[in-house]
Amino acid sequence: MIPAVFPAPTNVRIHGETLTSLPQDLYIPPDALEIYLETFEGPLDLLLYLIRKHNLDILDIPMADLTYQYMAYVKKMHHVDEGFKLELAADYLLMSAMLIEIKSRMLLPKPAEIEYEDDPRAELVRRLMEYESIKLAAQRLDALLQVGNEILVAQAYYEQIVEVQAPVVSLEELMAAWKAVLERASHFKHHKVSRAELSVREHMSHILRRLQQDKLVEFAALYNVHSDGLPKLVVCFLAMLELVREGLVRMTQQIAFSPIYLQIA
Amino acid sequence: MQMRMQTEPQTIAEMKLVLEAALLTAAQPLSLDALLRLFADRMERATLRMLLDELKTDWQERTMELLQVASGWRFQVRAEYAPFLARLSPEKPQRYSRAALETLAIIAYRQPVTRGDIEDIRGVAVNPNIIRQLQERDWIDVVGQRDVPGRPSLYATTPTFLDDLSLRSLAELPPMENFAQAEIPLDI
Numbered sequence: 001m002i003p004a005v006f007p008a009p010t011n012v013r014i015h016g017e018t019l020t021s022l023p024q025d026l027y028i029p030p031d032a033l034e035i036y037l038e039t040f041e042g043p044l045d046l047l048l049y050l051i052r053k054h055n056l057d058i059l060d061i062p063m064a065d066l067t068y069q070y071m072a073y074v075k076k077m078h079h080v081d082e083g084f085k086l087e088l089a090a091d092y093l094l095m096s097a098m099l100i101e102i103k104s105r106m107l108l109p110k111p112a113e114i115e116y117e118d119d120p121r122a123e124l125v126r127r128l129m130e131y132e133s134i135k136l137a138a139q140r141l142d143a144l145l146q147v148g149n150e151i152l153v154a155q156a157y158y159e160q161i162v163e164v165q166a167p168v169v170s171l172e173e174l175m176a177a178w179k180a181v182l183e184r185a186s187h188f189k190h191h192k193v194s195r196a197e198l199s200v201r202e203h204m205s206h207i208l209r210r211l212q213q214d215k216l217v218e219f220a221a222l223y224n225v226h227s228d229g230l231p232k233l234v235v236c237f238l239a240m241l242e243l244v245r246e247g248l249v250r251m252t253q254q255i256a257f258s259p260i261y262l263q264i265a
Numbered sequence: 266m267q268m269r270m271q272t273e274p275q276t277i278a279e280m281k282l283v284l285e286a287a288l289l290t291a292a293q294p295l296s297l298d299a300l301l302r303l304f305a306d307r308m309e310r311a312t313l314r315m316l317l318d319e320l321k322t323d324w325q326e327r328t329m330e331l332l333q334v335a336s337g338w339r340f341q342v343r344a345e346y347a348p349f350l351a352r353l354s355p356e357k358p359q360r361y362s363r364a365a366l367e368t369l370a371i372i373a374y375r376q377p378v379t380r381g382d383i384e385d386i387r388g389v390a391v392n393p394n395i396i397r398q399l400q401e402r403d404w405i406d407v408v409g410q411r412d413v414p415g416r417p418s419l420y421a422t423t424p425t426f427l428d429d430l431s432l433r434s435l436a437e438l439p440p441m442e443n444f445a446q447a448e449i450p451l452d453i
Contacts, residue, residue, distance in 0.1 A: 041363055042389035091389050130386055133441055138370035140439035142360065147429040149358035150347050154329050154340035156289040 043095035044131040046073060051128070058128060061121055063103040071096055098124065203239035204248075211249065211264050219251075219260035273304070280304070281320050288320075289329075294337035294428055335427030335434060365395045369404065373426070374441050377408050377419035396420070404429070 040046045050069050051058055074092050105120040119125075145151050211217055222240065223233055240262070243249035250265045274280045287303050288295060300313055317338060321331040329340045342350065351358075361369065368391065371383050380391045399405045404426040410416040422435070432438065 041367060042387055044388035095388065127386075127388070131388065134367055134370050134374065134386055137374055137439065137441050138363070138366035141370050141373065141430075142366050144430045144432075144439070145344065146358075147341075147431070150344065151429075151431060152342040152347060152350055154289055154342060155292060158286075158290040 041135075043070075043092045044128060045135070046070065046092070047095070048128055048132055048135070058125060061125070063099065063106060063121065067096075067099040067103055070099060200235055200239045200242060203236050204243050207236075207239055207243060207262075208248065208264070211262060216261050216263050219262060222262070273307075277316065277319070280308075281316055281323065284316055284320055288331065288338060288340050291339065294334050294339040296337040299337065332431060333433055334431055335424040339428075341431075361398075362395075364392060365398060368392075368395050369399060369422075372399075372405050372420050373422050373435070373438060376421040376435075379411055379417040379419055381417060 040049065047066070047070060050056070050066060050073075051061065054065075054069075056062065056066065074096060102120045102124060147153060207222060210222065223236060225233070228236070240249070244251055247265055249262055251260055251262055253260045274283050283303055284300060287300065297310060297313060300317075301308055301310070304313075317331070317333075324331055324340075328343055328346055330343050331338060331340055364387075367387055368383055371386050372378055375382065375386070380396070383391050396405070402425075403423055405420050406423050407418040408421040409419045411419055427434065427437075
């Protein structure tokens with residue numbers, strides 16, 4: 001399949017040596033190999049490369065040539081790249097084994113009774129063609145314009161105004177809620193003991209001053225029932241008893257249930 | 266042109282304005298169902314399609330174009346303006362590696378596929394980072410498990426993948442010819 005129509009080169013020099021005939025194999029400068037290694041996506045990719053570069057018929061692959069070249073590549077890979085990844089090497093070596101197997105099956109003589117036998121290369125050819133299709137499809141996918149790269153999607157800003165719908169409340173609901181609050185609050189009520197802010201002594205002074213002014217005062221008149229709270233009334237009563245006990249004030253009553261009067265003793 | 270009344274759109278022109286406002290502000294392509302909701306479902310699908318076609322025509326001379334993709338309709342900048350807009354963003358658009366592109370192509374054209382299928386076609390082990398990268402982009406996802414030992418995940422492309430490539434369906438992918446066949450040299 002190597003084209004034979006090329007005129008023999010006359011002035012091609014490689015590494016100082018004049019090349020008199022085209023190399024039978026694909027010629028790769030050793031420096032370039034490193035670059036190739038990173039370019040190949042696997043054994044199928046390498047095989048395809050060899051087939052295309054060498055213009056081989058994919059449907060009638062000369063297995064010996066291809067295997068020979070493939071092996072040469074894989075060997076060079078090991079030499080060039082010391083850290084050649086093990087799993088990657090395994091993929092390439094598996095392919096080597098497959099190529100050699102195909103070649104050896106082709107060498108076996110066909111038994112006369114088997115009229116038709118599948119070409120041992122068929123599966124390899126199928127895989128190569130499948131891979132090449134995908135490889136080219138990937139290039140076409142990459143060529144498509146992408147949102148975020150070439151395609152810019154329009155998105156005008158709009159302010160989403162969320163209208164707050166005030167919920168309706170009936171008076172009954174409001175009252176029920178208030179009652180509930182009160183009831184709950186009652187569970188938290190404490191019995192507070194606080195210091196008496198009302199001084200019995202202070203009230204004793206008040207009463208004495210009043211008596212000095214008015215001489216005789218009716219018992220009930222000393223209490224301001226409407227404005228004074230219960231504590232104050234109690235303190236006032238205690239002050240009165242204290243005054244009586246200390247003999248500063250005298251209490252008088254004409255008969256039972258008649259008004260009680262107070263005066264300075 | 267603006268709508269004056271805050272009532273349901275009455276004329277075709279008003280209906281198109283409602284569509285236009287919704288499509289211009291949408292973050293994602295809007296499906297026909299979503300667009301029907303704009304009109305409180307009081308519209309036939311056929312009418313909606315007709316309105317969308319008219320709207321598309323109305324915008325023909327503008328900087329934006331109305332386009333139908335896999336998950337609905339969207340407005341996008343016409344391609345001729347993209348190079349100028351690109352100057353606004355300093356970072357270069359990211360491209361996928363060859364391995365990632367081939368993996369994506371296998372999933373796109375041969376879906377649903379397992380990792381094993383991908384490895385069979387490419388002849389090398391699948392890099393889990395590539396799968397993760399494509400999943401994070403929301404271009405592929407797991408659609409099931411193949412009923413074989415190990416129950417491997419089956420991968421397929423998503424509607425986002427089609428949207429991002431401006432495709433309406435997988436049928437619009439570039440045709441996958443048998444490239445190899447076409448290049449067989451004539452054996453004379």
